[in-house]
Amino acid sequence: MDTDTAASRSRTDLVEGLMARFPHVPREAVIKEDLLRGGMAFDDSALSGAGEDGSGEVKPKSYFIFSFDHGTLPELGAAALNRPPEEVVLTGGPYDLRRTVVSVRVNPSSPYRVKPGDDGALGLYLDGARIADVGLPPMPDYYRHTLANGKSVMEVAPTIQWGYLIYLTVFRVCQYFGAKEECQYCDINHNWRQHKAAGRPYTGVKPVEEVLEALEIINRYDTAKTSTAYTLTGGAVTRHVGGKDEADFYGQYAEAIEERFPGRWIGKVVAQALPKADVQRFRDHGAQIYHPNFEVWDRRLFELYCPGKERYVGRDEWHRRILDSADVFGPANVIPNFVAGVEMAEPFGFTTVDEAIASTREGLDFFMSHGVVPRFTTWCPEPTTPLGKANPEGAPLEYHIRLLETYQDALDTHGLASPPGYGPPGAGRAVFSVSSFMDSMPLPDDATEAAVPARA
Numbered sequence: 001m002d003t004d005t006a007a008s009r010s011r012t013d014l015v016e017g018l019m020a021r022f023p024h025v026p027r028e029a030v031i032k033e034d035l036l037r038g039g040m041a042f043d044d045s046a047l048s049g050a051g052e053d054g055s056g057e058v059k060p061k062s063y064f065i066f067s068f069d070h071g072t073l074p075e076l077g078a079a080a081l082n083r084p085p086e087e088v089v090l091t092g093g094p095y096d097l098r099r100t101v102v103s104v105r106v107n108p109s110s111p112y113r114v115k116p117g118d119d120g121a122l123g124l125y126l127d128g129a130r131i132a133d134v135g136l137p138p139m140p141d142y143y144r145h146t147l148a149n150g151k152s153v154m155e156v157a158p159t160i161q162w163g164y165l166i167y168l169t170v171f172r173v174c175q176y177f178g179a180k181e182e183c184q185y186c187d188i189n190h191n192w193r194q195h196k197a198a199g200r201p202y203t204g205v206k207p208v209e210e211v212l213e214a215l216e217i218i219n220r221y222d223t224a225k226t227s228t229a230y231t232l233t234g235g236a237v238t239r240h241v242g243g244k245d246e247a248d249f250y251g252q253y254a255e256a257i258e259e260r261f262p263g264r265w266i267g268k269v270v271a272q273a274l275p276k277a278d279v280q281r282f283r284d285h286g287a288q289i290y291h292p293n294f295e296v297w298d299r300r301l302f303e304l305y306c307p308g309k310e311r312y313v314g315r316d317e318w319h320r321r322i323l324d325s326a327d328v329f330g331p332a333n334v335i336p337n338f339v340a341g342v343e344m345a346e347p348f349g350f351t352t353v354d355e356a357i358a359s360t361r362e363g364l365d366f367f368m369s370h371g372v373v374p375r376f377t378t379w380c381p382e383p384t385t386p387l388g389k390a391n392p393e394g395a396p397l398e399y400h401i402r403l404l405e406t407y408q409d410a411l412d413t414h415g416l417a418s419p420p421g422y423g424p425p426g427a428g429r430a431v432f433s434v435s436s437f438m439d440s441m442p443l444p445d446d447a448t449e450a451a452v453p454a455r456a
């Protein structure tokens with residue numbers, strides 16, 4: 001092999017080397033993790049061409065909370081003007097991939113590129129070689145209708161995970177603001193600013209009535225009932241929004257949704273780890289699942305990466321509140337997220353995969369020993385965040401693959417299963433698109449997902 005060819009295959013070699021070393025991790029997950037940590041490029045002809053009004057055939061990227069891109073909108077050029085798809089689905093190719101849904105994170109300089117082949121069919125190319133067929137999400141009927149005030153359903157109530165989850169970022173900014181408070185991997189505030197600067201509709205606080213109207217449209221046109229869950233989320237509320245504290249602000253949406261559409265969807269709330277009485281209010285408002293995200297396990301890294309949370313609440317109290325909330329929701333319905341990969345971000349993170357995995361495993365054991373099953377999203381190093389700026393390549397792929405193995409081992413050790421509200425588990429069936437923890441689950445006997453357990 002000459003040097004040029006060797007260089008052009010370097011990412012392929014990394015991927016295939018890990019597939020060989022970790023044969024029990026599905027190959028689909030190896031590709032998916034690499035795409036999530038490093039992004040993918042698009043030929044102009046593979047962009048969605050969709051308009052804000054739901055015109056076009058492909059469901060576009062909605063920018064549902066963070067940018068999840070490796071460049072700012074001005075840096076992305078055509079990919080910013082002519083939106084990429086929300087997700088892609090990969091199948092076939094030399095690795096014989098089962099159906100794999102991957103959230104789109106745009107990186108024009110990625111060795112992965114989506115483009116048409118000689119026959120015109122879209123493919124995913126790695127280092128120039130075709131490695132999978134690419135399917136694009138069809139524009140859902142409900143995106144083709146607007147609210148009475150002209151806003152699009154995509155802006156008010158976008159769906160992700162191949163239509164499974166309605167993602168309601170009802171507060172598009174965070175009250176942790178600036179370098180001393182914002183989480184060091186989070187671009188929620190930047191993303192809001194860049195959409196405003198681009199003249200895109202991007203509502204800071206979504207009125208409850210608008211959310212209900214958008215859900216009405218989804219409910220009417222989603223006749224196959226693909227949408228199964230909704231997530232209420234947004235920035236932290238350290239003071240008030242519209243005169244309401246965090247529990248009542250987010251809770252008011254759950255209450256209104258459950259009143260109008262009782263039991264139609266699984267209701268989930270992503271919020272800070274709040275005191276038990278506030279958590280009870282979420283529950284009373286009708287939420288079924290609570291995500292008080294712990295972000296990163298290691299004490300020093302939490303203090304450095306989440307300075308606002310550390311100052312306002314503190315790590316130990318944060319964890320205590322997570323466990324307390326299990327008394328309210330039942331342990332199986334408390335699902336704290338962490339941002340997989342920031343453990344290895346320079347300059348403060350662990351320098352070896354072994355140390356990073358050992359630390360994360362300690363956190364998994366801590367929560368799982370109480371019956372609480374965390375889950376994770378794969379870190380996207382957005383360039384406007386301090387950690388993204390310092391680590392444009394993200395974490396090593398080996399970390400992400402070993403995390404999948406460790407996570408499964410921790411579940412087995414504690415006798416736990418995949419958390420509810422994430423769709424069916426298993427390679428070829430999973431729809432959760434921002435990490436491959438669901439793709440890596442053992443295949444169940446049927447394609448159904450776990451029901452939301454009744455409160456303990």
Ligand code: SF4
Nearest residue numbers: 174182183186235236
């Ligand atoms: S609390 Fe941290 S992760 Fe959550 S929105 Fe605010 S800055 Fe981002």
